[in-house]
Amino acid sequence: MTDTASTPEVQELDRIVVRFAGDSGDGMQLTGERFTNASALFGNDLATLPEFPAEIRAPQGTLAGVSAFQVQVSDHDISTPGDSPNVLVAMNPAALKKELHRLEVGGTIIVNTDTFEDRNLSKAGYDHNPLETNELDNYTVFEVPMTSITKEVCKDIDGVKPRDAERSKNFFALGLLSWLYQRPLEPTTEWIAQKFAKLPQVIEANNAAFKAGHAFGETAEMFDYTYEVKPAKLAPGTYTNIAGNVALSWGLIAAGQLAKLPMFLGSYPITPASDILHELSKHKNFGIRTFQAEDEIAAVASAVGASFGGHLALTTTSGPGVALKGEAIGLAVNLELPLIVVDIQRGGPSTGLPTKTEQSDLLMAMYGRHGESPMPVIAAYSPSHCFMVAIEAARLALKYRTPVMLLSDGYIANGSEPWNLPDVSTLPDISTTFATAPNHVDEDGNEHFWPYLRDPETLARAWAVPGTPGLMHRIGGIEKEDGTGNISYDPSNHQRMTDIRSDKIAGIAKDIPATWVEGDEDADLLMLGWGSTWGAISSASKRARAAGYKVAHAHLIHINPFPSDLGDVLSRYKRVICPEMNMGQLSRLVRAEFLVDVESVTKVQGQPYTAGELYDVIIDAAG
Amino acid sequence: MSEAPTTTKADWTSDQEPRWCPGCGDYSILTAVQLMMPEIGTAPEDTVFISGIGCAARFPYYMNTYGMHSIHGRAPAVATGMAMARPELDVWVIGGDGDMLSIGGNHLIHAMRRNVNITILLFNNQIYGLTKGQYSPTSEVGKVTKSTPMGSLDEPFNPISVALGAEATFVARTHDMDRKHMQETFKRAHAHKGSALVEIFQNCNVFNDGAFAQITKKDKRDEMLIPLVHGEPIRFGVDNEMGVISNAEGSAEIVKVADVGESALLVHDETRSDPSMAFAISRLASGPYQPTPVGVFRSVRRPEYAANATQQLAVAQDQKGPGDIHALLRSQPTWEVG
Ligand code: SF4
Numbered sequence: 003m004t005d006t007a008s009t010p011e012v013q014e015l016d017r018i019v020v021r022f023a024g025d026s027g028d029g030m031q032l033t034g035e036r037f038t039n040a041s042a043l044f045g046n047d048l049a050t051l052p053e054f055p056a057e058i059r060a061p062q063g064t065l066a067g068v069s070a071f072q073v074q075v076s077d078h079d080i081s082t083p084g085d086s087p088n089v090l091v092a093m094n095p096a097a098l099k100k101e102l103h104r105l106e107v108g109g110t111i112i113v114n115t116d117t118f119e120d121r122n123l124s125k126a127g128y129d130h131n132p133l134e135t136n137e138l139d140n141y142t143v144f145e146v147p148m149t150s151i152t153k154e155v156c157k158d159i160d161g162v163k164p165r166d167a168e169r170s171k172n173f174f175a176l177g178l179l180s181w182l183y184q185r186p187l188e189p190t191t192e193w194i195a196q197k198f199a200k201l202p203q204v205i206e207a208n209n210a211a212f213k214a215g216h217a218f219g220e221t222a223e224m225f226d227y228t229y230e231v232k233p234a235k236l237a238p239g240t241y242t243n244i245a246g247n248v249a250l251s252w253g254l255i256a257a258g259q260l261a262k263l264p265m266f267l268g269s270y271p272i273t274p275a276s277d278i279l280h281e282l283s284k285h286k287n288f289g290i291r292t293f294q295a296e297d298e299i300a301a302v303a304s305a306v307g308a309s310f311g312g313h314l315a316l317t318t319t320s321g322p323g324v325a326l327k328g329e330a331i332g333l334a335v336n337l338e339l340p341l342i343v344v345d346i347q348r349g350g351p352s353t354g355l356p357t358k359t360e361q362s363d364l365l366m367a368m369y370g371r372h373g374e375s376p377m378p379v380i381a382a383y384s385p386s387h388c389f390m391v392a393i394e395a396a397r398l399a400l401k402y403r404t405p406v407m408l409l410s411d412g413y414i415a416n417g418s419e420p421w422n423l424p425d426v427s428t429l430p431d432i433s434t435t436f437a438t439a440p441n442h443v444d445e446d447g448n449e450h451f452w453p454y455l456r457d458p459e460t461l462a463r464a465w466a467v468p469g470t471p472g473l474m475h476r477i478g479g480i481e482k483e484d485g486t487g488n489i490s491y492d493p494s495n496h497q498r499m500t501d502i503r504s505d506k507i508a509g510i511a512k513d514i515p516a517t518w519v520e521g522d523e524d525a526d527l528l529m530l531g532w533g534s535t536w537g538a539i540s541s542a543s544k545r546a547r548a549a550g551y552k553v554a555h556a557h558l559i560h561i562n563p564f565p566s567d568l569g570d571v572l573s574r575y576k577r578v579i580c581p582e583m584n585m586g587q588l589s590r591l592v593r594a595e596f597l598v599d600v601e602s603v604t605k606v607q608g609q610p611y612t613a614g615e616l617y618d619v620i621i622d623a624a625g
Numbered sequence: 626m627s628e629a630p631t632t633t634k635a636d637w638t639s640d641q642e643p644r645w646c647p648g649c650g651d652y653s654i655l656t657a658v659q660l661m662m663p664e665i666g667t668a669p670e671d672t673v674f675i676s677g678i679g680c681a682a683r684f685p686y687y688m689n690t691y692g693m694h695s696i697h698g699r700a701p702a703v704a705t706g707m708a709m710a711r712p713e714l715d716v717w718v719i720g721g722d723g724d725m726l727s728i729g730g731n732h733l734i735h736a737m738r739r740n741v742n743i744t745i746l747l748f749n750n751q752i753y754g755l756t757k758g759q760y761s762p763t764s765e766v767g768k769v770t771k772s773t774p775m776g777s778l779d780e781p782f783n784p785i786s787v788a789l790g791a792e793a794t795f796v797a798r799t800h801d802m803d804r805k806h807m808q809e810t811f812k813r814a815h816a817h818k819g820s821a822l823v824e825i826f827q828n829c830n831v832f833n834d835g836a837f838a839q840i841t842k843k844d845k846r847d848e849m850l851i852p853l854v855h856g857e858p859i860r861f862g863v864d865n866e867m868g869v870i871s872n873a874e875g876s877a878e879i880v881k882v883a884d885v886g887e888s889a890l891l892v893h894d895e896t897r898s899d900p901s902m903a904f905a906i907s908r909l910a911s912g913p914y915q916p917t918p919v920g921v922f923r924s925v926r927r928p929e930y931a932a933n934a935t936q937q938l939a940v941a942q943d944q945k946g947p948g949d950i951h952a953l954l955r956s957q958p959t960w961e962v963g
Contacts, residue, residue, distance in 0.1 A: 043960045189958065233962075242959045256950050266710050286941035288948030291709050291934055296735035300702035303695065303732070307675065307706025310693055311714075315706070333696050423959070426951045468691035468707075468714055471670045476639070476686050478694025479678075488641065489686065 013227045017076030018183060019084030022175070023101040024093030024114075025062055026055060026069045029172035033091075034071025035418075036176055036193060040185040041075045042243035042420050045233025048075045049537060051083035051610065052416045056273070056356045063117075063125035068100045075183070077232040081384070081537035083417065085612035089182075091175055093117065093148070095126035110142045112178065114171065116149035144224055148174045148215075155214040161203040170204075170211035177215020184230045187216065239422040246385035246414035247274070249421065250344065251281035253392025255288050256426075257342075258314050260393060261400055262433045265290040266308035266315045268301040270323060273356040274412045275346040278318040298326035302343070306330055309339040310477070312436060312467030314396060316342035321350050321363045324370065324407075331405050332371040333479050335503065338454075338463045340399035340406075340434075342392075347411040349608045358608025359412035361533050362584035367407040368562055368591065374500050376507040378402070379562040381409040383536035386421035388414065391559065397432040401513075402506055403462040409561075411583070413610045414534045437466035437473055442485070451475055453487040460513075461506035511563040517571045518557050525552035527624050528575035530600065532558040532588050535581055535611055542616035551624040561588070564595065572598045577623055579603055581616055629666040636669055637662045639689040645680060650801035650827035654748065655687055657807040664808075665815055672715045675704040677729055679721040680755050681748035681827070698729025701736040704743045705930075712931040715815065718745040721827075722763040723753050726782050730762070733822075734791035740819035741930040746811070747784055747824045751913075752833035765912050770832075784824045785907040785922055789900045795821035796903065797921040800850075801828060802841045806919065813921060818929045826913065837913045851879075851909065853920035858890035859906070861916060869909065877905040879916055895924045 020037065024030045031052055038050050051072040060067035074084035086106040092098035094117040105111065118131055132138060133145060152174045156167035173194075180187060191209060198204040219225060258265035267290065269279040283292040291308070295301035302317040309315035317327065324331075324345045334341040347363045349355025363370075367379045378398045382391040388410055395408040440449035441464055451473040454463050466473035475487060483490035484498055519528075521543055531539045536557050543555045556571055558564065572578055572592070579601045580589045586602035593600050603619055605611055637659045645651045662672070672690040676682035678697035685692030695703045700718045708716045718736075725733045725747050736743060752770070753759040759772040763784065767776040788796045795817040799810040807825065814821035826837040840849035851861040851869065859869035860882065868890040872878040877891065897903065903923040910917040 039958060043958055045960060045962065236962045238962050240955070240959050240961055242954070242957045244957070248957075252950075252953055255948065255953065259948065259950055264710070266706060268706060285948065285953070286938045287945040288953075289938060291938065293706070293709060293934075295702065295705075296731055299699060300705070300732050300735065303699040303702035304706030304709070306695070307693070307703035307708075308710035309706075310673075310691075310703075311707045311710035313710045315710075329696050330699060337693070422962075423954045426954070429950075468673045468711060469671055471668070474669050474690050474692075476641075476674075476688075476692035476694065478686070478692075479696055480694065 010225050010228050012184070012230050014230050014232065016078060016231070017074060017080065017084070018089065018229060018231055019072065019074045019087045020089045020091070020179065021070055021072040021087035021101060021104065022091045023068055023070040023097035024172070025096065026057070026060055026067045027062060028069070028093045029169070030069045030071050030093065033172045033176045034073055036190050037179060037185065038073045038418060039193070039243055040180065040189045041073070042241070043189045044186055046075045046231055047078060047080050047234035047236060047420055048073055048243070049080055049083045050418045051413065054357055063094060063096055063122045065096050065100045065126060068097050070097070070101060075231050077234050079234060079236070081541045082613050085614040091179065093172070093175065095123045095128055095132070098132065099126045099128065105141065107140050108142070110144065111138065112144045112146060112175070114148040114175070115145045116147050146178065146218065151214055151218065152211045155210045156207045159203060159206045159210065162207045167207055170207045173208045173211040174215035174218075177212040178219050181216045181219030182225065182228055184228055236420065237422055241420045241422055243418050244386050244421040245416060245418040246382065246388045246410055247277040247346070247416070248281055249386050250382070250388035250392050250410060251278045253389035254282065254316060254342070254396070255285055255290065256389070256429060257393045257396030257432065258288060258290060260429055260432045261314050261396055263312070263314040266305060266313040267292045267318065268295050268304035268308070268315070269293070269318045270295050270298045270301045272298075272320045272323050274348055274415045275318045275320045275323070275344065277415070278344065278346070298323040299330060302327040302330040305341055306334050306337070306339065309334070309341050310337070310468070314340065314400065316344065318344040318346070320346050320348050321366065322353070324363060324366060328371045331377070332373060332375045334405040335371065335375040335377055336479050337477050338403045339465070340403055342395045342399050342406055342408060344408045344410070346415045347409060349606070355608045357412065359534065359610055360583050360606060360608065361411055361535070362587065362606065363409065364561065364584065364587040365590070367409055374504065376504055376562065377405045377407055378507060378510055378560070379407045379409065380560050381533040381558070382414055383533060383557055383559065385414050385417050385419050389421075389424070393429065393432065397430065398510060400432055400434040401462060402460055402510060403465060404507065409533060411534050434465070436470070437464040438470060440472060452485050453477060454482055454485050456502070461502060461509060508563050511566040514560045514565055516567045517565040518559065519554055519571060521547065521554035522552040523554065525554045526576040527553045527620065528572065528578045529553060529555045529616070529620065530558070530572070530578050530580040530588070530592065531555070531582070532561055535583065538611035538613045538616050539581060541613035542620055545613060545617050546620040546624065549621070551621060553620050553624055558588070561591070569596045572596055577601065579619060579623055581605070581611060581619065583610065630668040632663045632669065634659045634663065637689055639687050641686045643687050644683065646831050648830045649680070650750065650829065651681060651684070651748065653801045653804060654746070654807065654825060654827065655684065657804045658811065659688070661808040661811055665812060667715055671713070672717070673707055674717045674719060675700050675707060676719040677724040678755070679724045679753075680829070681719055681721040682724060684719040698724055698727070699732060700724065701729060701732040701743070701745065705736055705739070705741050708741050708743050709931045709934055712742065712935055716743045718743050720747060721754070722747065722749045722751060722761045722784070726762040726784060726787065734787065737788055737791040737793035737820045737822060739930040740794050740927050742818060742932070743820055744814045744817075745820065745822045747822060748827040749784060749824050750827045750829035750833055751836050752829050754829045754832055758832035783907055784822075786904060788822045789904045789907060789923060793822050793923065794819040794925050794927050795921070796923045797822070798824045798826070798919045800826035800837060800841045800919065802843070810921070813924070817924060819927060840913045840917050849916050851916050851918040853893045853895070853906070853918050853922060855893055855895045855921065857893060858887065859893050860890065867916070869906070871902065871905065875901070875905065877902070877909050879909060895921045898925055
């Protein structure tokens, strides 16, 4: 610390939205995650939005190669990563060019000036240097030579060449932002020490860069203020910052334990679902067999085989994978075996936008199989909710002997939020029973096992697993006779079996909570949502209520079947508006089911709704 | 699992009436299997038959074991899941040439390279039976069928060559006219730890009758089937006058024993780790009209997949202890809110 530096004033803010942007190789995701974690450990509420290109290494310095990470940090309960960032960290010209439009007017830009030279400017499509014109006059711009300072502070570290040193510049940026927003430093230095334990020079270089960034803020006399966001008043408990795919994986692992069953995952790598395969593969000590199959079809088919074998079986994928798995999921419908199908939705059709979010697989989840093949469809609404929804998927699959479609999406999967960890002892018992004895006696007094005899309550069939003496039986995709399970082409039997499969799934409505509605009971307007739009709808509704508008918000977790009171709920409002990241898929389902004139609001840009966009929708409708 | 149970054919026979066409080769394969099962000393409840779609795929319904008639082509994948979940069970896979080499070719080759413990019976009748007579991936070039009125253009697969190329550890061939040979071959396949593939020449008397008659008819066998016997020189012929040598190019070649002398004959070694000689032998016949090797082409040891997967679970438990959800939820940095 130098004695010439005057200490900047500390301003208290209720929330900040920071967007880190740079080239794919600049480590922006990591920088964002570290900033987030330090904030989480500090006690803020937060929500994140990582955004990266589909290419592993898009051409360096180009707009296509820009990778960004947005985080909202607040002193109160929030549910979105924020609409417009207050601060944009731009590590190169491409990042500035691509991300500037998001920044709030008057917002702060922190640029790495070292990259603003001809080559990078032209790669970004600039024919001039925007830092030398007046085009950024509406913003507060801080020009920091991050690369050169980082190289300078690393130059005396043994074994770190200037090229290696350059790679630590993201830690410089993190150090500077940590100073500017008064973030604690220990979580980051501890993380660096742990992460690079085997590479002492890398630890040294990253720490040097991190500290240099922090010191730069303190000494450069560039900044008039630092900012503080106090810890949020969250409910008491132990918290962790959780990403959706991790929560989903942990929920699945917990489901296996709660079901007291060994688990089998058949999966094929696909963005943005692969992290679940990775996470489950790390936890084989929970009795989880993970199988990276040769393709999506083998992934689900192996899970069907394992389910017949008595495992809690699942397959994880994204939309293109679900399309390939359709026939095997239909087999599971017909076999009436438990199976969890996880679809982390992404932009489609075809390869579409692999790293971007969308909710456009809903109708495929509902109907994407041939024949009449109903199955439960449930959806997670936030990163932490993925945990409970995974357990619910397993509960339904096991209790009703059915495949269950669990929908999440890229936004929830990669986004994170603080999670008040549940008390494990309060999690539900979802265990089931296997058949161990014959269940039918014929006229001659002979005992048989009939695989399609059902529980009269749930209509679930008996599940006898291979290895059980006396209960040998054959199942298959051909229509079966009710009861015996023998092949049957009898017309009235097919009608009966089709009815039973349909009634079984419809009957689940008795076994799920009533519709989740928040907000003004006497409102005329109901915002109806499902899945990851929850954050934006809920925060827009709160904003609208604070501004004096009346609005209610219903959010569906169970989509097939719908909660049994949903029709009544919808009929209580004059207007129902349903925002979705697709072309109106839930709207169609609800209109068809309840003949309610749902107004569909849609967005398919690979980006989640912002609360601001939906706030405008609400005040337009309520105003 | 029960200890070496005593069973009879009746214990392995379900109450369902087989529904293949009268005279179909599938009947003799079913009988061979049902008669053989008591001899391998396992229990019906510890046995699972998994099939795809096709005439052959009806097989599980007729076995009084656990069984699944799954979907077209996917039986090896379903069976892989079953074998991984329940490595203590005997898992059999049944399918035809269309099921396993066309729509399910991918699953078949990957099951074999992984060496998952399943016994695969590939009923090769060189035709699509259930869909009423289209050419299959093993049909000869020029095959005239409903879908190829001007003759098929596709080069057929040689299933044995495919299996050897796919790193299979046990590869054998038999035919539906010789129950004893089938049973011996099936028994060996069953005893093998890992993926075992048995190609069975099977007559579809409705859509491709007599496809193998030139080599499997009783009076043709001696001259047209080349029995592979481990450790023995490869010989065949009515008077054992023919033999097989490995020629200068490394190919297998049929010769008259008298021309080369007995010592020049290739001694069959099914345990060779390099599959190229087995592959060369598999290329002796381009179709069931030339002398064709039958028996075990290859039988080598390699770690079995499901056992290894189970082992990883045990190692993980040793290293980390049994799973604890409470601890898992706290495995990332946490903070307390009072
Ligand atoms: S069509 Fe051919 S293979 Fe199928 S049952 Fe009839 S004879 Fe057998």
